[in-house]
C-alpha cells in the first residue's frame with residue numbers, strides 16, 4: 001500500500017462565464033490531515049472540491065496530489081463522497097460499492113471482495129448487501145457512498161457536505177464512524193460542511209472561505225485531543241470555545 | 255429483501271368489475287333494440303366466435319400482427335437510438351426537437367395517402383403507418399429519460415474515470431430505462447392505432463379491411479367483434495411491454 005498523500009492547491013482561480021467562483025486559492029493539505037472547508041453558500045466550496053477531483057479544469061493555478069498534478073477526472077489518488085449520495089438506484093448496495101472498481105476494469109472476484117470489505121468497514125455487512133438504495137435509510141445510503149469511495153482504496157477522500165441531509169442523531173454516529181475509519185486508514189480528508197460544530201469536531205484545521213469569489217479568509221487550528229469519538233470532546237469547554245471562535249470569524253465576514 | 259409494497263396486479267379487481275358492469279349495460283341496451291348500431295353484447299360474442307372459428311379473425315389478425323411487428327420493431331430500435339442521441343447531444347436536439355414535436359402532434363393519418371403514393375397499395379403502407387404513429391413518442395420519452403439523469407451520477411462515474419461509452423452504458427441508459435419502457439408502452443398503443451388507420455385507408459388487408467367491409471355491409475355484430483379484437487390486441491401489446499418493464503425495472 002502506498003503512503004498517504006498531501007494536496008497542494010496553488011493560486012487556483014475558477015470562473016463560470018462572468019461569475020468568478022474561486023480567486024487565488026492557496027491551501028496545503030498535509031498527508032493524513034483532516035481538513036474542513038467552510039464558508040457562505042455559493043462561495044465555491046463544491047467548485048474547489050470538483051477542481052481537486054479533476055472534474056472541473058482550473059482557469060489558473062494548479063493542484064498537486066502527492067507528486068502528480070491533477071489534469072482531469074479519473075485520477076486514482078482521490079475518491080469523492082457526495083451530498084446526495086449519488087447511488088445508482090438500479091443497483092444493490094454491493095453493486096454500488098463495486099462501481100468504482102467496475103469502471104476501472106477490475107475483475108469481478110476482486111470487485112466483490114473489495115466491496116464486501118469496504119461495506120464491512122462502514123458497518124453494512126450481511127443482508128444489506130442485496131438491498132437497493134430506496135430500501136435503505138439516508139444514513140445507510142451514505143454508508144454505501146462511503147464504501148464505494150473506500151473500495152478503490154484512495155489516499156484522499158473528498159467529501160462534499162456528506163452528512164448535510166441526514167438527521168442529527170444519525171449524523172453524529174456517522175461522524176464518529178468517519179473519525180474511527182480515518183484513524184484506522186490514515187487517509188487525507190477534505191470535508192466541506194455548513195456546520196461549525198461538524199468542522200470543529202472532525203478536523204485538524206478549518207479553512208474559512210470568503211463570499212464569492214471564494215478566497216481563503218482564515219485558517220483555524222483545532223488542537224482538540226483525539227480520539228475525539230471516545231473522549232466526549234463535544235462536552236468540553238475548549239470545543240465550545242473553538243466553535244464560538246469560528247462563529248465570530250464567519251459573523252464578521254458577512 | 256422483501257419489497258416494501260406488493261406489486262400491483264396488471265389488471266386489478268376494480269378493472270374487472272368495471273368491465274363486467276359495462277358488459278351488463280351493453281347487453282341491456284342491445285336487448286332494447288333501439289337501433290341496429292347497438293347490437294347486444296351476446297350477439298357480438300356469437301359473431302366473434304363465428305369469425306374466430308371460420309378463420310376470418312385469425313387470418314386478418316395474422317396479417318395485422320405482421321404489419322404491426324414490421325412497423326413497431328424498427329420504430330422501437332431507431333426511436334430509442336435517436337432518443338438517446340438527442341438526449342445526450344445538444345446540437346442534435348436543437349436541430350431535431352422542433353421537427354419531432356411538430357410530427358408528434360400532426361394528424362399523421364393525413365400522411366397515409368403520401369405513403370400509398372410512395373409504396374403503392376400494399377401492406378408495406380400499413381407497416382410504414384405503424385412506424386410513423388409509434389416512432390415519435392418513443393423518441394421523445396427516451397430523450398426525456400436521458401435528460402432527467404441525475405447530474406451527480408454522471409459526475410460520480412466521471413470521477414471514477416468513466417469515458418463517454420461507459421457513461422452511456424452504465425449511467426444514461428439505465429437511468430433512462432423507465433422512461434424508455436414507458437415510451438415503448440405508449441408507442442405500442444400508438445402502433446395499434448396506426449395499424450388500423452393504415453389498413454382502413456388501404457382497405458386491402460388485416461383487421462382494418464374487415465372493419466371497412468363489415469361497416470359497408472352493415473354486419474354490425476361482426477363489426478363490433480373486430481373492434482373488440484383490436485382493443486384486445488392494443489391491451490395485449492401494452493401489457494406485454496408492461497411485464498417487460500416489471501422484469502427490467504426491479505429497483506422501484
Ligand SMILES: Nc1ncnc2c1ncn2[C@@H]1O[C@H](COP(=O)(O)OP(=O)(O)OP(=O)(O)O)[C@@H](O)[C@H]1O
Nearest residue numbers: 016019020021040041042043044045046047048212
Ligand atoms: N456549472 C456551473 N455553471 C455556472 N455557474 C456555476 C456552476 N457551478 C457553480 N457555479 C456558481 O459558482 C459559484 C460557486 O458555486 P459552488 O457550488 O461551488 O458553491 P458552494 O460553496 O458549494 O455553495 P453551497 O454552500 O450552496 O453548496 C456559485 O455562484 C454558483 O452559482
Ligand SMILES: [Mg+2]
Nearest residue numbers: 045046047160
Ligand atoms: Mg456546494
